[in-house]
Amino acid sequence: MNLFTDIGALVHGAIGTLTDEGTLPAGLDLGPVTVEPPRDPAHGDMATNAAMVLAKPSGQKPRDIAEALAPKLAADPRVASAEVAGPGFINLRLSDVVWQEVARTVLTEGADYGRSGLGQGKAVNVEYVSANPTGPLHVGHTRGAVFGDALAALLAYAGYSVTREYYINDGGAQVDTLARSVYLRYLEAHGHQVEFADGTYPGEYLISVGEALKAKVGDAYVEAPEAEWLEPVRDFATAAMMDLIRGDLSLLGVEMDRFFSEKSLYGTGRIEEAIETLRAKDLIYRGTLEPPKGKTPEDWEPREQTLFRSTAHGDDVDRPIMKSDGGWTYFAPDIAYHWDKVGRGYDLLIDVFGADHGGYVKRMKAAVSALSDGRVPLDIKLCQLVKLYKNGEPFKMSKRAGTFVTLRDVVEQVGPDVTRFVMLTRKNDAPLDFDFDKVLEQSKDNPVFYVQYAHARVHSVLRKAREAGIHVDDPVLANADLSGTDHPAELDVARKLAEWPRLVEIAARTSEPHRVAFYLYELASSLHTLWNRGNDETALRFLQEDDPDTSRSKIALARAVSVVISAGLGILGVTPAEEMR
Template identity: 80%
Template sequence: MNLFAQIRSLVLTAVEEMQKEGSLPEGLNLAPITVEPPRDPLHGDMATNAAMVLAKPAGQKPRDIADALVAKLASDDRITTAEVAGPGFINLRLDGAVWQDVTKAVLDQGAEYGRSDMGAGQKVNVEYVSANPTGPLHVGHTRGAVFGDALASLLQFAGYDVTREYYINDGGAQVDVLARSVYLRYLEAHGRDVEFADGTYPGDYLVPVGEALKNMVGDEYVDQPEDVWLEKVRTFATDQMMDLIREDLARLNVTMDHFFSEKSLYGTGRIEAAIDDLKGKGLIYRGTLEPPKGKLPEDWEPREQTLFKSTDYGDDVDRPIMKSDGSWTYFAPDIAYHYDKLTRGFDALIDVFGADHGGYVKRMKAAVAALSEAKVPVDIKLCQLVKLYKNGEPFKMSKRAGTFVTLRDVVDEVGSDVTRFVMLTRKNDAPLDFDFEKVQEQSKDNPVFYVQYAHARVHSVLRKAKEAGIDVSIPTLAAADLSNLSHEAEVNVAKKLAEWPRLAEIAARTHEPHRVAFYLYELASDFHSLWNRGNDEVSLRFLQDGDAATSQAKIALAQAVAVVISAGLGILGVKPAEEMR
């Protein structure tokens, strides 16, 4: 049940009737018509812009259209008043029975309430994390992992067929550095004194990897030249790091559907196939780029390169795909990787990158547009930095990692649920402060606690009701007489429940899972407000002494809140709490 969609359908029907009557012209674009909560709740329950968006194409005054629409909308039993405001907005107030029906719909539909078929089964590839396999995941990867995973769940909730994917960056020089670093730990495991030069990875996390290599090959690689062991150690080390990364993701309750190796693109003709596709479209050429911005002409040494004509698809400059020595640039395998996604039949692609990839967005979008002939959209989401604090001070770096705070540090400190929720309390492109003390506070200022507390309070009511012998099974609550749920505080909760299906669709359409976290906080706030008012007004308490029927009606509303909170937390990857400790 999407109440906002139902009322929008009512508005569209009224517009179509006006077209049939001749008071509005045929052929109008009705897509811009919206029905949404008004900015000021005092103005009504819902508002529509129908008259405003139809006026210009219809060649009429907005208020004239609005007056005619109001007359038609007011005839519907669900509408108690329909009023024209300002230049032509229409404010609607709904009958109280509508909000009671929302509560019943939540209980009837359960976890399905709010789900939609908006995605119509379209195949979407969500690539996220994709960290270099050179060490444990750090806090920046944590935010990307949570965002990508929640977005994937949100899209599934909205009816998309989603594949969660991790791109293993195992084709570059950094993996050679990893192999050399592991080799040093391998020598160390044999009792040798080693020194980590600049550019190697000194973190303690490689100690067990060196030990494992020793256990596997003994002293076979000791004192051997690099060409004997580099490739084998490289493969071994990458596998070990990916096992570590999988363990890190598991701690965060993130499970990927597919891991794709960059290395698999080299020497297999897959890069060449992607570039040939672009060549066939006349988008690969030999040329010389202009000097980079900020460079004086005398500092610039022009050289002919193999370039992709990315400016044809909105990029600022054309991009090199091959170096002067004939080897591929970093961009070439990325083109091939996205070409592979397209050949797998995805209808849309989403890439979740770190903040340092901002300069990569336009070129990647250009490549996908060129390869798919602009038929497959790609949305690239950048996750900004996370600043960690403890006791008001910046959190110190991890000794285990050597240079950064790891995902494990964060999860071990506060748990997966808190970590995931807090990472979604800001939009992905906004910086986020993560204070280890504040995220564990039991106060309204801590959104994690506030939402979990609302869910736990509902279960507290259910336990007390059962102790009092009141039947609180879902079928019984759904069949309860809800007509006495008419107090403003109760109606406000029901109104917020009605927003959930609309909110879930908007969040999925905009690829913004943080909207779910914000909504859950607002729903929890309305529920806590109702609870607190019950401290002073006995008639608002969920358990009414000696009146099982009224208690069941009020508990039905509370149970509906728990259903929606549970669904929202499920999208965020957070387990709802049944009691607070």
């Protein structure tokens, strides 16, 4: 059930009636007609722009259309009033019974309330994290992991068929550096003094990997030349790092459907196949690029390169795909990887990148557009940086990674639920401040506590009701007489519940799971307000002494709140709390 969609259908039907009566011409495009909450709640429950958007195509004044349309809408029993405002907006107030029935709908539909068919089963690939397998995940990866995972869950909730994917960057020079770093720890495990040269990874997390390599091969590589040990150590180290990364993701509650190895593209002809696909479209050529911005003629040497004509698909400049030594640039395997994803039949590709990949967006979109002939859109989401604070000051923890604060450090400090919720309290492309004191604060200013507290309060009421012998299972509550929940504070809770299906669709369309976190905070606030009103007005308390029927009607509204909070937290990957400790 989506009440906004239902009232939207009412508006469309009334427009159809006006068309049948000859008041409006036939064939009007109703796509731009919307039904939304008004900017000012004092104006009503919903507002429609129908008269405004139909005025020009119908050749009529919007006010005239609105005055003809309003009585048609007001005739529906769900509509208490339909008032024309300003140049032609129509503000609607719905009858109390409409809002009262929302709780019954929530309890009847349960976890399916708010689920949408928006996606129509379309296949979406969401690639996120995709950190180089050279160490544990850091706090920046944490935000990308949480955002990507919540986005995937949101899209699935909205009716898409979603694949969660991790692209393992194990084909570049960084994994050779990892192998050399592990080799140094391997020598250490054999009692050798070692020195980490610039560019190697000195993090303590590699000590156990070096020891594990020693346990596997003994002293076989101690005196061996690099050419002998580099490849097997690289494979061993990469596997160890991916085990570490999977463990970090698991700690955060993130599970991937697929891991794709960049290395699998090399020596298999898959990169060549993707490039030849572009060549067949006349998009690969030999040419010379202009100097990069900021370069002077003295430090720029023009040279002929093999280029991808990415400007034909919206990029600012064509991009090199082959280095001067004949090897592929880092862009070439990424093209092949996305060619593979296009070939798997996805309807939409989404990549979640760190903020430092902003310059990579246009070239990657151009490649996918070229490879799919524009059929498969690629949406790239950038996650901005996270700044850590404690007691209001920048905070740095034990840098056992060597150079950065790890995902594990953060989760061990505050837990996965708090980590995930807080990471979603800002839009992905906005900077995020993560204060370790504030995120554990038990106050209204801490959104994760405030939402969890609302859910726990409802379960406290359910426990007390059962102790009093009142049956409060969902089927029983769904059949309660809700006509008594007519106080403005109760109706405000119901109005907020009614927004959930619409919010899901908006968040899914915009790929913005943070909207779910904001909504849950607002819903929790409505419940807490009602709860606090009950401290002074006994008629608003959920448990009415010696009146089980009235108690059930009140509790039905509260239980509906917990159902929606549980669903929303499920999208965010947060476990709902049934009691606060």
